[in-house]
Amino acid sequence: MKIGYLGPxxxxxxxxxxxxxxxxxxxxxxLIALGRISDVLEAINNGIIxxxxxxxxxxxxxxxxxTLDSLIFDVDLYIKLEIVIPICHNxxxxxxxxxxxxxxxxxxxxSLAQCRKYLASHFPDVETIQVLSNSxxxxxxxxxxxxxxxxxxxxxxxxxxLDIVESGIQDSNHNETRFLVVTKNxxxxxxxxxxxxxxxxxxxxxxxxxxxxxxIWDVNLTKIESRPMxxxxxxxxxxxxxxxxxxxxxxxxxxxxxRKTEFFKFLGTYNIxx
Amino acid sequence: MKIGYLGPxxxxxxxxxxxxxxxxxxxxxxLIALGRISDVLEAINNGIIxxxxxxxxxxxxxxxxxTLDSLIFDVDLYIKLEIVIPICHNxxxxxxxxxxxxxxxxxxxxSLAQCRKYLASHFPDVETIQVLSNSxxxxxxxxxxxxxxxxxxxxxxxxxxLDIVESGIQDSNHNETRFLVVTKNxxxxxxxxxxxxxxxxxxxxxxxxxxxxxxIWDVNLTKIESRPMxxxxxxxxxxxxxxxxxxxxxxxxxxxxxRKTEFFKFLGTYNIxx
Numbered sequence: 001m002k003i004g005y006l007g008p009x010x011x012x013x014x015x016x017x018x019x020x021x022x023x024x025x026x027x028x029x030x031l032i033a034l035g036r037i038s039d040v041l042e043a044i045n046n047g048i049i050x051x052x053x054x055x056x057x058x059x060x061x062x063x064x065x066x067t068l069d070s071l072i073f074d075v076d077l078y079i080k081l082e083i084v085i086p087i088c089h090n091x092x093x094x095x096x097x098x099x100x101x102x103x104x105x106x107x108x109x110x111s112l113a114q115c116r117k118y119l120a121s122h123f124p125d126v127e128t129i130q131v132l133s134n135s136x137x138x139x140x141x142x143x144x145x146x147x148x149x150x151x152x153x154x155x156x157x158x159x160x161x162l163d164i165v166e167s168g169i170q171d172s173n174h175n176e177t178r179f180l181v182v183t184k185n186x187x188x189x190x191x192x193x194x195x196x197x198x199x200x201x202x203x204x205x206x207x208x209x210x211x212x213x214x215x216i217w218d219v220n221l222t223k224i225e226s227r228p229m230x231x232x233x234x235x236x237x238x239x240x241x242x243x244x245x246x247x248x249x250x251x252x253x254x255x256x257x258x259r260k261t262e263f264f265k266f267l268g269t270y271n272i273x274x
Numbered sequence: 275m276k277i278g279y280l281g282p283x284x285x286x287x288x289x290x291x292x293x294x295x296x297x298x299x300x301x302x303x304x305l306i307a308l309g310r311i312s313d314v315l316e317a318i319n320n321g322i323i324x325x326x327x328x329x330x331x332x333x334x335x336x337x338x339x340x341t342l343d344s345l346i347f348d349v350d351l352y353i354k355l356e357i358v359i360p361i362c363h364n365x366x367x368x369x370x371x372x373x374x375x376x377x378x379x380x381x382x383x384x385s386l387a388q389c390r391k392y393l394a395s396h397f398p399d400v401e402t403i404q405v406l407s408n409s410x411x412x413x414x415x416x417x418x419x420x421x422x423x424x425x426x427x428x429x430x431x432x433x434x435x436l437d438i439v440e441s442g443i444q445d446s447n448h449n450e451t452r453f454l455v456v457t458k459n460x461x462x463x464x465x466x467x468x469x470x471x472x473x474x475x476x477x478x479x480x481x482x483x484x485x486x487x488x489x490i491w492d493v494n495l496t497k498i499e500s501r502p503m504x505x506x507x508x509x510x511x512x513x514x515x516x517x518x519x520x521x522x523x524x525x526x527x528x529x530x531x532x533r534k535t536e537f538f539k540f541l542g543t544y545n546i547x548x
Contacts, residue, residue, distance in 0.1 A: 059507040061337060174506045204494040211482040220478040222508055226498050231448045232497055233333040
């Protein structure tokens with residue numbers, strides 16, 4: 001089986017993809033790094049690869065809008081499995097700077113915020129510089145000649161050949177990312193999480209009526225997200241995740257939701273690989 | 275009055291801020307460009323400026339997560355007014371590069387996302403570089419000697435003396451952005467849109483109960499957004515916008531929502547400047 005993932009090599013998507021193929025009994029699988037989330041999803045859509053692994057939601061940053069929008073608007077694919085990967089922040093620098101005091105520390109604003117207590121206790125007087133990504137932080141440190149340090153990921157330390165000075169420096173250990181295994185054909189599980197998207201009539205109480213259906217069938221809504229319809233401000237498509245122990249109730253709820261929504265797309269019922 | 279906005283000069287935030295001060299009767303206002311959304315919000319919080327203008331939601335890309343998360347978690351501020359600005363993206367470069375193939379295209383991540391289809395069809399193999407603002411993208415192109423192009427605003431093309439190669443390259447022509455005028459003290463309007471954030475108990479039907487309250491008071495929910503609680507996957511804070519013609523009903527609905535939610539933050543009732 002050909003399995004694509006969001007590359008380059010060393011990304012968290014690759015870590016998720018490796019975890020996924022290790023869980024498969026069939027050993028005959030090939031991992032393929034692709035440049036963009038859209039490349040992965042379109043390659044599945046066009047039958048070039050069999051499955052794909054893409055990031056979907058981070059416990060701090062929230063939903064990866066690009067993945068969600070593509071599943072809603074651009075491709076007709078199904079979710080086969082969810083893979084949860086813990087996210088770990090590391091202080092890193094060039095080999096020659098190990099043991100020195102950082103002159104500046106570079107990272108993404110969210111990563112700096114997530115390591116605020118560590119930085120305040122270890123480096124209270126060191127300037128922190130916000131950059132657009134953790135990967136860019138590692139690149140800046142690699143290319144500099146100063147005693148610059150980065151807060152970045154293990155894969156980035158390998159890509160840019162940096163030494164990890166301290167690992168797991170985030171203030172909270174509850175930083176995880178959900179990845180999805182996406183396929184062309186529906187392979188719904190008998191139990192697990194169900195994901196679907198829908199739009200309602202644009203009038204008061206429309207969403208309330210939909211949640212009423214979930215309530216009738218004892219469905220546990222675990223996530224709701226609104227995404228703009230893209231044609232005007234104030235019109236949304238809703239994405240929901242829900243769990244329902246009774247498979248018949250779940251199928252009845254889905255049938256009723258389909259009847260009572262304008263746009264409707266079932267994305268799959270699937271298990272979680274932790 | 276000192277009014278801060280997300281700078282530098284030439285951003286859509288400046289266009290919104292200018293539109294705002296033009297609507298004020300008092301002419302004695304000073305516009306101040308600040309580097310980041312957090313700089314604007316913190317300057318209001320600390321009393322350095324009186325009000326701030328920040329981007330909040332785009333009709334294609336959805337909510338500006340950073341602004342929403344800051345209003346939820348970092349500062350205690352109120353929304354005074356909403357300003358809606360039509361968004362037009364332009365591909366621009368230095369006069370000598372017009373007609374050449376771009377080596378790299380620079381812009382803000384949201385702008386690149388809003389021109390995703392245009393870029394994929396016209397420049398599928400050109401590297402796109404994310405920078406902190408559209409204005410910075412124009413500045414980089416101005417100062418470079420390479421065949422660099424920027425996606426930026428009309429005012430930025432004038433400030434940096436760049437030629438517009440193609441105008442209106444966004445994927446949808448219904449591209450508008452909501453900006454918020456944010457203040458330290460509550461200045462709620464008697465009518466208009468109401469925004470608030472809350473969390474519910476983490477059990478089945480919790481959100482349904484909240485929407486039930488809105489239904490009781492004939493409130494029209496116009497937007498619902500979930501943001502991660504940041505301590506574990508699957509726990510959310512909800513942001514809602516709603517409209518309610520009857521002011522007493524609105525106040526009763528807010529009172530009841532406050533009673534029935536765990537975390538609750540009222541952000542304001544405000545009008546829209548179109």
